[in-house]
Amino acid sequence: MTSQNGYSGNLNSYFDATTQGWYSAWQTTPLVTNDLSTGVYTGLVQSGVLNFYSGSTPSGTVAFSVGTSANPGIPSYDVWQCANSLATGIPAAKNVQKMIAAAFNRGAMSNSLDDATCQNASGTFYNSGQVPNPWAQLFHQVSSNSLAYAFPYDDVCNQNPSIGLTATQSVTVTLGKFFS
Numbered sequence: 001m002t003s004q005n006g007y008s009g010n011l012n013s014y015f016d017a018t019t020q021g022w023y024s025a026w027q028t029t030p031l032v033t034n035d036l037s038t039g040v041y042t043g044l045v046q047s048g049v050l051n052f053y054s055g056s057t058p059s060g061t062v063a064f065s066v067g068t069s070a071n072p073g074i075p076s077y078d079v080w081q082c083a084n085s086l087a088t089g090i091p092a093a094k095n096v097q098k099m100i101a102a103a104f105n106r107g108a109m110s111n112s113l114d115d116a117t118c119q120n121a122s123g124t125f126y127n128s129g130q131v132p133n134p135w136a137q138l139f140h141q142v143s144s145n146s147l148a149y150a151f152p153y154d155d156v157c158n159q160n161p162s163i164g165l166t167a168t169q170s171v172t173v174t175l176g177k178f179f180s
Contacts, residue, residue, distance in 0.1 A: 011076065011080065012075075012076055012077060013076055014076045014079075014080070014131070015074075015075075015076040015079040015080070015104055015131060016075065016076050017131075018104065018109070018130060018131045019073060019074045019075070019076070019079065019104065020073065022109055023045050023048075023050065023072075023073055023074075024045075025111070026043060026044060026045040026050060026111075027044070027045045027046075029111055030042045030043060030044045030057075030058050030111065031043040031044075031050070031100075031111055031112075031113070032056055032111065032112050032113075033052075033096045033099055033100075033112075033113045033114070033115075034113070034114040034115065034116070035092060035095040035096055035099070035115055036115050036116060037091070037092075037095055037115075038091060038092035038095060039054065039055075039092070040054070040055055040056050041053065041054060041055075041063060041064075041092065041096050042055060042056055042057055042058045043058070043066070043096075044058040047069060047072075048067070048069060048072030048073065049065050049066070049067050049068060049069055049072055050065060050066040050067055050074075051064075051065045052064050052065065052066070052093070052096060063090075063092065063093075064089045064090055064092065064093035064096075065089075065093075066085050066086070066093075066096075066097060066100070067085050071085070073085075074086065074100070074104075078101075079101060079104045079105060079133075080133070080151070081152065082097075082098070082101040082102075082105075082151060082152035082153045083152070085097070086098070086100060086101040087101075095115065096113075098115075098153040098156045099113045099115050099156055099157070100113070101151075101152070101153050101156075102151075102153050102154065102156040102157060102159075104133075105132065105133040105136050105150075105151045105153075105154070106125040106126055106132055106133070106136065106137075107125065107126050107127075107129075107130035107131060107132030107133075107137070108125050108126070108130065108132075109130060114157075115156060115157055116157065125140070126140065133150070133151055135150060135151075136148070136150035136151050136154065143161070145161075147159060147160070147161035148161055149161050
């Protein structure tokens with residue numbers, strides 16, 4: 001487990017039980033992902049490593065993996081930072097890893113992720129009974145349109161809070177009260 005500047009608090013293990021539970025499930029039930037940019041990939045945990053195959057079945061040659069035999073699983077730090085095991089490899093791997101990172105942060109992990117939606121089985125984020133990133137959950141709750149950038153890749157799954165402006169000469173931003 002990699003920690004930031006020697007931090008040793010409970011955030012280092014916050015998501016561990018959740019990620020370990022999903023890793024156990026993915027040993028027998030594949031994780032099917034639909035990356036709109038590069039296609040469908042199916043992941044299965046084999047020898048502790050989440051291997052992804054092109055297509056909707058885990059067969060053929062491994063296209064990419066999450067983790068290695070020396071560093072299996074997805075540690076909590078990687079979920080918080082959307083880094084390391086969740087930000088490496090070829091473009092398809094990075095796109096799938098972004099969906100995984102977003103699903104864990106939003107408490108919306110399932111055996112099927114589609115970057116057009118990424119919501120859990122009930123069609124929501126944060127209310128699935130799974131462990132979410134509480135900061136992100138609060139940040140989204142207090143946003144006027146529920147869109148926010150509370151963790152890396154929080155724009156995944158049509159959740160981009162950015163405002164695009166063309167030919168604009170000025171912008172005025174009004175901030176509300178920070179304290180009551």
